[in-house]
Amino acid sequence: MVTNKFNDTLAAIELNAARKLNWDYSQFKDFFSFTVNKEAIEIALKNKIEESQLETLKQALLDYGFQYKKTVNDLILVFEQDVELR
Numbered sequence: 427m428v429t430n431k432f433n434d435t436l437a438a439i440e441l442n443a444a445r446k447l448n449w450d451y452s453q454f455k456d457f458f459s460f461t462v463n464k465e466a467i468e469i470a471l472k473n474k475i476e477e478s479q480l481e482t483l484k485q486a487l488l489d490y491g492f493q494y495k496k497t498v499n500d501l502i503l504v505f506e507q508d509v510e511l512r
Contacts, residue, residue, distance in 0.1 A: 436460055439467070442486050442490070445486075446482050447482050456473065457473045458471065465507055466495070466505060467487065468502050468503070469505070470501060480503075484505075492505040492506065
């Protein structure tokens with residue numbers, strides 16, 4: 427995926443995730459920081475979330491073809507685009 431296109435999609439992904447969590451966007455940004463790293467999305471957790479909220483976040487990214495891949499230091503979630511959609 428081209429980086430510019432990837433960055434353009436990031437805001438839509440964030441808004442979709444906030445909507446699925448039933449949070450307003452500012453509340454969402456208080457809990458998560460999204461960054462693009464090559465062809466992956468890294469989400470830094472700024473505050474603790476419940477397991478059900480984490481599952482909702484994972485589903486919101488799956489809506490855009492990104493699958494959960496790993497957690498780094500219990501603080502950063504890494505999602506990569508589904509190979510079939512590339």
